[in-house]
Amino acid sequence: MNVFKTIxxxxxxxxxxxxxxxxCTVSGTISDGKNPxxxxxxxxxxxxxxxxxxxxxxxxxxxxxxxxALTVSYIGYTTLDTTIVxxxxxxxxxHLRETDINLKEVIISTERSNxxxxxxxxxxxxxxxxxxxxxxxxxxxxxxxxxxQLLPGVQAISEGTSGFSVRGGSPDQxxxxxxxxxxxxxxxxxxxxxxxxxxxxxxxxxxxxDIPAQYGGRLSSLLEVTSRSGQPEFSGSAGIGLxxxxxxxxxxxxxxxxxxxxxxxxxxxxxxxxxAGEEYLRRVDIxxxxxxxxxxxxxxxxxxLSATGYYGRxxxxxxxxxxxxxxxxxxLRWKRLFSPALFAHFELIGSHYDYNxxxxxxxxxxxxxxxxxxxxxxxxFTYWLNDRHSFRFGYNTTYHxxxxxxxxxxxxxxxxxxxxxxxxxxxxxxxxxxxxxxIGPLTAKYGCRVTRFDNIGPTTDYRVDEQHQVARGDxxxxxxxxxxxxxxxIEPRVGLVWAFxxxxxxxxxxxxxxxxxxxxxxxTAGSPLDIWVPSNLSIKPEMARQVxxxxxxxxxxxxxxxxxxxxxxxLDNVIDxxxxxxxxxxxVVETEIRTGSGQNYGVELMWRKNNGSFTxxxxxxxxxxxxxxPEINGGRPYSSPFDRPHNINVVLSYECTKRLTASLNWxxxxxxxxxxxxxxFQFGNDRIPVYTQRNTYRFPDYHRMDASLTIQLGRLAPNxxxxxxxxxSVYNLYGRKNPWTISFRTENDGISQYARMTYxxxxxxxxxxxxxxx
Numbered sequence: 001m002n003v004f005k006t007i008x009x010x011x012x013x014x015x016x017x018x019x020x021x022x023x024c025t026v027s028g029t030i031s032d033g034k035n036p037x038x039x040x041x042x043x044x045x046x047x048x049x050x051x052x053x054x055x056x057x058x059x060x061x062x063x064x065x066x067x068x069a070l071t072v073s074y075i076g077y078t079t080l081d082t083t084i085v086x087x088x089x090x091x092x093x094x095h096l097r098e099t100d101i102n103l104k105e106v107i108i109s110t111e112r113s114n115x116x117x118x119x120x121x122x123x124x125x126x127x128x129x130x131x132x133x134x135x136x137x138x139x140x141x142x143x144x145x146x147x148x149q150l151l152p153g154v155q156a157i158s159e160g161t162s163g164f165s166v167r168g169g170s171p172d173q174x175x176x177x178x179x180x181x182x183x184x185x186x187x188x189x190x191x192x193x194x195x196x197x198x199x200x201x202x203x204x205x206x207x208x209x210d211i212p213a214q215y216g217g218r219l220s221s222l223l224e225v226t227s228r229s230g231q232p233e234f235s236g237s238a239g240i241g242l243x244x245x246x247x248x249x250x251x252x253x254x255x256x257x258x259x260x261x262x263x264x265x266x267x268x269x270x271x272x273x274x275x276a277g278e279e280y281l282r283r284v285d286i287x288x289x290x291x292x293x294x295x296x297x298x299x300x301x302x303x304x305l306s307a308t309g310y311y312g313r314x315x316x317x318x319x320x321x322x323x324x325x326x327x328x329x330x331x332l333r334w335k336r337l338f339s340p341a342l343f344a345h346f347e348l349i350g351s352h353y354d355y356n357x358x359x360x361x362x363x364x365x366x367x368x369x370x371x372x373x374x375x376x377x378x379x380x381f382t383y384w385l386n387d388r389h390s391f392r393f394g395y396n397t398t399y400h401x402x403x404x405x406x407x408x409x410x411x412x413x414x415x416x417x418x419x420x421x422x423x424x425x426x427x428x429x430x431x432x433x434x435x436x437x438x439i440g441p442l443t444a445k446y447g448c449r450v451t452r453f454d455n456i457g458p459t460t461d462y463r464v465d466e467q468h469q470v471a472r473g474d475x476x477x478x479x480x481x482x483x484x485x486x487x488x489x490i491e492p493r494v495g496l497v498w499a500f501x502x503x504x505x506x507x508x509x510x511x512x513x514x515x516x517x518x519x520x521x522x523x524t525a526g527s528p529l530d531i532w533v534p535s536n537l538s539i540k541p542e543m544a545r546q547v548x549x550x551x552x553x554x555x556x557x558x559x560x561x562x563x564x565x566x567x568x569x570x571l572d573n574v575i576d577x578x579x580x581x582x583x584x585x586x587x588v589v590e591t592e593i594r595t596g597s598g599q600n601y602g603v604e605l606m607w608r609k610n611n612g613s614f615t616x617x618x619x620x621x622x623x624x625x626x627x628x629x630p631e632i633n634g635g636r637p638y639s640s641p642f643d644r645p646h647n648i649n650v651v652l653s654y655e656c657t658k659r660l661t662a663s664l665n666w667x668x669x670x671x672x673x674x675x676x677x678x679x680x681f682q683f684g685n686d687r688i689p690v691y692t693q694r695n696t697y698r699f700p701d702y703h704r705m706d707a708s709l710t711i712q713l714g715r716l717a718p719n720x721x722x723x724x725x726x727x728x729s730v731y732n733l734y735g736r737k738n739p740w741t742i743s744f745r746t747e748n749d750g751i752s753q754y755a756r757m758t759y760x761x762x763x764x765x766x767x768x769x770x771x772x773x774x
Contacts, residue, residue, distance in 0.1 A: 180331055368419075598626060
């Protein structure tokens with residue numbers, strides 16, 4: 001803690017000379033009259049001193065007393081020129097009007113057009129729902145996670161799934177937040193769709209390693225998903241597709257200061273399966289639904305309250321066997337403007353994930369239940385000292401509860417055999433502090449996150465020895481409320497950008513991150529049955545240190561963005577399984593785990609065009625990811641399951657006419673590493689595979705092309721009350737058979753073996769009808 005105090009004192013020392021002159025503060029919000037505009041710019045015309053609004057549209061600018069001519073601008077909105085007279089601290093709200101120009105809907109950022117060049121963030125990508133809607137979708141369901149899988153450094157972990165790997169990291173190394181609530185399983189239908197309804201999403205931000213200090217707990221990335229806010233005028237939208245339908249309603253409550261948003265969607269395969277000709281299909285029930293809700297109250301100029309909620313559930317049933325799982329999350333937020341320079345968010349957050357299995361056979365009836373719960377309090381402050389220093393600091397505390405499994409088996413004789421895995425609790429507390437410091441062409445963002453993680457009883461924990469066995473006396477029964485083990489970590493973060501001009505910059509960053517929660521899975525593709533466990537006596541926190549550097553350049557008045565980023569990441573205490581592990585229904589999973597080190601490194605290139613009829617991006621990533629664990633592969637380095645050296649993404653959209661927009665994307669990736677048997681031996685009537693080195697083989701290379709056509713229907717008048725369109729898409733346009741699994745079968749002679757590939761999708765066409773009204 002003394003180190004943290006020293007850093008804090010150093011930051012404050014840097015700012016002392018800047019406070020010698022007493023300026024007046026002009027502050028407020030920039031909006032379009034309905035929603036705040038993040039990244040809008042306020043500039044004093046004479047001195048060119050300026051500031052950019054934050055995610056809530058709030059700005060603060062320090063100016064000397066007197067008359068000042070200001071210019072307020074934002075992409076896609078008419079620039080506002082105004083004059084103010086400053087004698088004291090003043091609050092001024094600006095409302096910008098959308099331009100009459102028919103802006104292209106596909107835009108990658110709602111910030112300044114050169115934000116990719118000047119912001120001190122590396123490996124950061126933003127997408128809004130308009131961008132995502134243009135991308136061809138599997139079965140017509142627009143999916144934000146499928147969209148980020150098309151960004152450089154990001155790859156799908158398996159065909160068609162919503163799991164993703166960032167810069168060679170495993171899926172559990174991605175922190176997925178919906179309004180700051182953790183989503184432990186962000187998928188529907190076994191991963192084919194994500195839990196996020198694009199209609200209810202405002203935008204998303206992906207941080208690839210250079211995670212802001214206010215967040216932690218993961219090594220690879222942060223995916224920050226922001227919900228839409230309700231509009232002050234009643235409106236709605238709906239969509240009907242081949243597999244699902246959705247509806248969104250929004251509007252005022254009492255008056256325009258209070259708004260609501262409700263959104264829901266549901267698949268309906270279960271409605272039609274009972275009509276199938278085959279009996280086994282009539283016994284199948286498979287569907288999901290989810291609901292989003294948000295209420296917002298703007299009490300006055302200084303206070304705003306909001307409540308956001310999400311609930312989603314999946315059901316799979318085939319005769320006497322079934323499984324269901326659900327996600328739930330809520331965020332209660334109070335935004336408070338204490339002064340023109342001090343702004344705060346206070347949040348109460350909850351997150352829940354559970355799954356349930358049931359099976360009945362002639363010899364056994366069994367049930368299995370598992371769930372995870374998080375409860376969080378957050379306080380985040382932003383303080384604008386002057387136009388050169390902007391501080392962010394805060395505290396968050398989270399109580400984690402894990403029930404890895406409770407089950408029972410009922411035999412025909414009536415005897416019940418219960419199984420209870422030890423429940424686990426943990427308490428995680430973090431402080432953070434950052435300063436964004438501008439000195440001429442150099443902008444630095446530096447800070448630190450300090451975390452303490454405690455294991456709490458009641459539980460049963462195990463101390464594993466060097467042979468990975470639980471010795472006698474090393475099974476600990478912890479009493480309720482007892483803090484019996486803790487970890488403490490310091491995570492420094494530094495980002496630098498040197499702007500040669502408005503269109504060219506050089507950036508670098510360093511980030512150290514810790515991960516206290518770990519996903520134990522036997523499937524590269526992920527499964528609802530995966531087990532999350534906290535760090536404890538035998539499982540140490542994973543740690544990553546990443547350095548990165550890059551060149552960013554825009555051309556043709558920011559219409560063309562280009563970038564080259566290189567990174568190198570060191571991993572400690574990285575987790576993998578021993579050969580032939582036992583995980584499901586195993587209380588002492590610590591004996592199945594092996595830990596070691598890892599190295600991930602690579603280069604990412606991006607070309608992106610944002611304006612005009614023809615938009616999109618092209619990216620190429622070369623990357624490697626290796627692990628070294630003494631007990632695996634003879635202690636020699638081996639490829640991570642997510643080591644896929646070459647990845648190319650092409651995402652294009654062309655506005656043929658005002659009615660017709662065509663989109664296409666093409667993906668290529670090196671096949672994922674896999675462990676195949678080197679030989680087989682006969683044991684009785686069984687043939688047993690023999691494995692040697694891990695991940696020495698690869699699946700065939702992956703590639704796929706998707707296409708879509710969006711047709712605007714009806715009149716094209718700008719102020720029409722009803723707008724409707726038809727979206728036609730084809731997933732896997734040329735029918736590539738990409739492998740999902742490869743298994744080995746025995747020939748009819750009972751001796752020879754052959755490999756059999758299973759693939760999920762051929763050519764998948766879909767049609768969706770969308771309508772919006774106001």
